[in-house]
Amino acid sequence: MDWQLMFESLPRFLAGAWLSLKLIGLSLVVGWALSLPVAFARVSRRRLLWMPAFAYIFCFRGTPLLVQLYLIYYGSGQFPWIHDSWLWPLLRQPFGCAVIAFALNTAAYQAEILRGGIMAVPVGEVEAARSLGMGTWLIMRRIVLPQALRLTLPAYGNEIILVVKSSSLASTITLLDITGVARSIVAESFAVYEAFLDAGAVYLILTFVITRVIGVTEKRLMRHLRREDQAAVPTLEPYGA
Amino acid sequence: MDLKGFGGQILVGAGLTLAVAALSLVFGLMIGGLGAAAKLSGRRTLRALADAYTTLVRGVPELLILLLLYFGGTVFLTWVAGEQVEVNGLGAGLFALSILCGAYTTEVLRAAVQGVPKGQIEAARALGMHRATIIRLVLLPQVWRLALPGLGNVWLVLLKDTSLISVVGLEELMRKSAIAAGATHQPFTFYAVAASVYLLFTIGSVLGISALERRARRGLARA
Amino acid sequence: MRLSLIAALLAATVGWQSQAHAQDKVRIATEGAYAPFNFKAPDGTLQGFDVDIAKALCEHAHLECTIVAQDWDGIIPGLLAKKYDAIVASMSITEERKKKVDFTDKYYQTPARFVEKKGANFTISKEGLKGKTIGAQRSTIHAQYLQDNYADVADIKLYDSQENADLDLTAGRLDLVLADSIVLLEGFLNKPDGKDFEFVGPELKDPKWFGEGAGIAVRPGDAKLKDALNKALAEIRKDGTYDKIDTKYFPFSIY
Numbered sequence: 001m002d003w004q005l006m007f008e009s010l011p012r013f014l015a016g017a018w019l020s021l022k023l024i025g026l027s028l029v030v031g032w033a034l035s036l037p038v039a040f041a042r043v044s045r046r047r048l049l050w051m052p053a054f055a056y057i058f059c060f061r062g063t064p065l066l067v068q069l070y071l072i073y074y075g076s077g078q079f080p081w082i083h084d085s086w087l088w089p090l091l092r093q094p095f096g097c098a099v100i101a102f103a104l105n106t107a108a109y110q111a112e113i114l115r116g117g118i119m120a121v122p123v124g125e126v127e128a129a130r131s132l133g134m135g136t137w138l139i140m141r142r143i144v145l146p147q148a149l150r151l152t153l154p155a156y157g158n159e160i161i162l163v164v165k166s167s168s169l170a171s172t173i174t175l176l177d178i179t180g181v182a183r184s185i186v187a188e189s190f191a192v193y194e195a196f197l198d199a200g201a202v203y204l205i206l207t208f209v210i211t212r213v214i215g216v217t218e219k220r221l222m223r224h225l226r227r228e229d230q231a232a233v234p235t236l237e238p239y240g241a
Numbered sequence: 242m243d244l245k246g247f248g249g250q251i252l253v254g255a256g257l258t259l260a261v262a263a264l265s266l267v268f269g270l271m272i273g274g275l276g277a278a279a280k281l282s283g284r285r286t287l288r289a290l291a292d293a294y295t296t297l298v299r300g301v302p303e304l305l306i307l308l309l310l311y312f313g314g315t316v317f318l319t320w321v322a323g324e325q326v327e328v329n330g331l332g333a334g335l336f337a338l339s340i341l342c343g344a345y346t347t348e349v350l351r352a353a354v355q356g357v358p359k360g361q362i363e364a365a366r367a368l369g370m371h372r373a374t375i376i377r378l379v380l381l382p383q384v385w386r387l388a389l390p391g392l393g394n395v396w397l398v399l400l401k402d403t404s405l406i407s408v409v410g411l412e413e414l415m416r417k418s419a420i421a422a423g424a425t426h427q428p429f430t431f432y433a434v435a436a437s438v439y440l441l442f443t444i445g446s447v448l449g450i451s452a453l454e455r456r457a458r459r460g461l462a463r464a
Numbered sequence: 465m466r467l468s469l470i471a472a473l474l475a476a477t478v479g480w481q482s483q484a485h486a487q488d489k490v491r492i493a494t495e496g497a498y499a500p501f502n503f504k505a506p507d508g509t510l511q512g513f514d515v516d517i518a519k520a521l522c523e524h525a526h527l528e529c530t531i532v533a534q535d536w537d538g539i540i541p542g543l544l545a546k547k548y549d550a551i552v553a554s555m556s557i558t559e560e561r562k563k564k565v566d567f568t569d570k571y572y573q574t575p576a577r578f579v580e581k582k583g584a585n586f587t588i589s590k591e592g593l594k595g596k597t598i599g600a601q602r603s604t605i606h607a608q609y610l611q612d613n614y615a616d617v618a619d620i621k622l623y624d625s626q627e628n629a630d631l632d633l634t635a636g637r638l639d640l641v642l643a644d645s646i647v648l649l650e651g652f653l654n655k656p657d658g659k660d661f662e663f664v665g666p667e668l669k670d671p672k673w674f675g676e677g678a679g680i681a682v683r684p685g686d687a688k689l690k691d692a693l694n695k696a697l698a699e700i701r702k703d704g705t706y707d708k709i710d711t712k713y714f715p716f717s718i719y
Contacts, residue, residue: 074628074631074632074635076635077631077632077634077635077636077637078635083635083636088636092635092636092637094621094637172624174621174622174623183537183602184602184622186537186541187537187602187603187607187622188603190540190541190544190564192541
């Protein structure tokens with residue numbers, strides 16, 4: 001085991017970690033923003049709204065992220081008319097393509113999570129609010145969403161971890177994130193174990209920190225509930241569906 | 242749509258994807274069963290080992306695990322088997338995916354076993370049933386019902402994770418598409434085809450899993 | 465008890481695929497994405513100059529060979545991990561690689577060149593390439609050359625395969641690509657996608673980066689295989705088999 005090499009590669013891994021963090025952060029924020037309208041469309045009763053939302057969610061959850069990434073990155077290169085469009089400056093950069101792919105993907109999963117949360121709010125409360133004359137949007141804002149967000153915290157936390165892990169796919173489109181740095185090191189020195197173990201350790205630290213932060217946030221947001229209710233919070237699809 | 246002769250290869254790749262996913266599920270279930278038993282056992286070292294296993298797999302990207310196991314797997318299996326074992330891409334892919342699947346199924350099975358009401362096991366024991374009988378008649382049927390949604394998810398994840406093995410060269414669907422895309426310079430066409438095939442697999446799986454869940458719930462009062 | 469159960473399961477899984485490392489059974493790895501030297505035909509078989517040379521060598525050395533495809537990134541680690549016994553994949557003989565593997569004599573040698581979009585007229589120098597995006601395949605002599613000479617002025621992008629680098633060049637994500645001149649000619653410029661592109665700059669042959677030609681890599685210390693292959697190589701050069709394979713792909717000799 002070449003400890004020397006492992007030690008010397010640390011600066012490169014830190015640079016890679018920084019790129020990974022930017023990628024993850026941007027994807028999560030854009031994905032979350034996108035998931036809100038999709039989730040609302042999905043729970044709506046109008047066919048014009050829920051059908052496209054359903055199709056979007058189904059396609060992005062039903063195909064591998066790697067395929068989506070390649071479709072966007074390499075696929076966009078096949079059509080000359082894309083090169084002249086306004087999208088090109090974004091699609092030209094691998095970072096832009098990665099953010100688009102990851103954001104679209106996580107938006108689909110987050111929309112499902114949010115939908116699950118919205119539907120888990122007791123129907124009686126919504127009925128009561130409606131009988132009081134509250135409009136749909138007010139009900140959403142005051143009754144449904146606050147509870148939905150609390151119910152879905154563990155699932156959101158899990159999704160964040162999944163995005164962290166999926167970010168490693170960015171290395172397949174020339175980006176030098178943590179995995180990309182590891183593969184470069186392997187390419188230069190053939191030190192397979194050292195490079196991948198280093199990368200694995202960095203990811204573990206990352207996921208450990210994020211899990212802790214999410215755990216603390218969950219406890220804080222549920223501190224107004226009685227202890228029994230905290231334990232009874234349902235977990236929605238915890239295993240990366 | 243002109244697939245320039247690569248259509249046959251893509252079908253072969255699709256078949257291999259299904260085969261690898263199915264086999265990995267079988268092996269993963271075996272590993273998951275052992276893992277769940279370890280997590281529920283009384284011995285602290287077993288629990289710690291199982292926890293370490295699931296934490297590692299859940300905390301490190303699948304791509305990285307695959308890359309590591311692909312290169313290190315040969316060494317490990319040679320050590321285990323005691324003689325020179327040459328592992329080809331299929332073996333390495335299966336090995337890696339089974340380890341991944343095992344970690345997910347450990348959690349699903351553990352939650353399912355804990356979901357069976359303790360009172361039923363106690364009653365069965367009071368009736369004098371042997372441990373094996375309790376497992377066979379009381380535990381397993383209900384574990385199956387409780388685990389099914391989670392296992393269904395694991396299957397869907399597995400189907401998609403097979404695409405990662407393309408990175409280490411196994412010629413499943415994704416890899417075949419990439420080869421065709423590179424040779425013909427038409428990446429969009431072939432990756433779109435690949436995406437459609439995965440969607441078909443997903444639709445089929447979702448329908449199948451719903452059917453299995455309905456059957457497993459038969460006889461239960463409407464919750 | 466459980467550990468041995470797991471071990472037995474895993475060994476059983478791959479046991480039926482294991483082969484005893486017999487004397488005259490040789491597994492050869494090639495990449496499969498490097499036309500015209502090695503590529504995958506639509507029917508899924510491996511073809512190309514490298515593949516034909518490998519088959520000819522095996523015939524003359526009386527070896528039973530299977531040829532497998534392996535991604536370029538993992539091709540040397542795979543050799544060292546004994547997944548196969550030799551690499552016939554247009555691998556250039558360089559000092560850096562000699563530290564990890566042994567090489568036979570060269571079996572061909574071609575220079576490298578840059579490719580640009582027609583009319584771009586880049587000057588191949590530090591000033592001329594400043595701020596440009598250049599692509600190459602990871603783990604190659606071309607990537608190493610770019611890293612050593614232009615990393616401080618240009619943006620170097622590394623790809624897992626030459627084909628993907630070509631795709632990005634046509635897509636406009638790259639200004640230039642550096643690769644083997646024959647591979648660029650046959651695999652890209654002569655194809656419909658490459659018609660808007662052309663060579664630029666001189667042929668690059670400096671042995672410091674571009675080595676002494678392409679050779680066959682074997683594990684260090686595997687002298688038996690290396691000598692057998694060298695002997696077979698000398699034979700096919702003498703009896704005309706090499707020239708026959710050469711003319712099948714190229715109008716000139718690439719030795």
